[in-house]
Amino acid sequence: MSQSIHTETSLPIEREVQAAIQGQRALAAYLATRFETQRIQIFDERNEAHQIELPTSALRLLVDILAELADGNAVRVVPVHAELTTQEAADLLNVSRPHLVKLLEAGELPFHRTGKHRRVRFADLMHYKGERDRSSEQALAELARQAQELGMGYE
Incomplete structure (x- = not known):
């Protein structure tokens, strides 16, 4: 069962553009791998770290999304079967x-x-x-x- 959480499409604000530029560069550096999955850490509102395992292919897609945001473009993910x-x-x-x-x-x-x-x-x-x-x-x-x-x- 898949569920779309964020359906709004809007242009990124300057702070998001800057974060996307930095995030794209940093993340891309770690994806030249043959591993099928990667573990990343994400922090919640209380600044507690949580480790998540994600497909490397999804992280590569995230790099592409960040590249578009870094260029100031809005992004929407569309499933191929859509x-x-x-x-x-x-x-x-x-x-x-x-x-x-x-x-x-x-x-x-x-x-x-x-x-x-x-x-x-x-x-x-x-x-x-x-x-x-x-x-x-x-x-x-x-x-x-x-x-x-x-x-x-x-x-």
């Missing part, structure tokens, strides 16, 4: 919602309906995004190659 609204999916692709709907209706991205609403699986969205990004990189590389071939000053 289903997104069209607005959430559009936001993740950095496109408009109407453009995303066109992609869905054209069959470029799988979706299903929940009543009248379209839902997109996060895993499908990330697969589409990866393919789109690879295609863009290939097109850019081809343009650069052609520019060099034509002597357009990109040497």
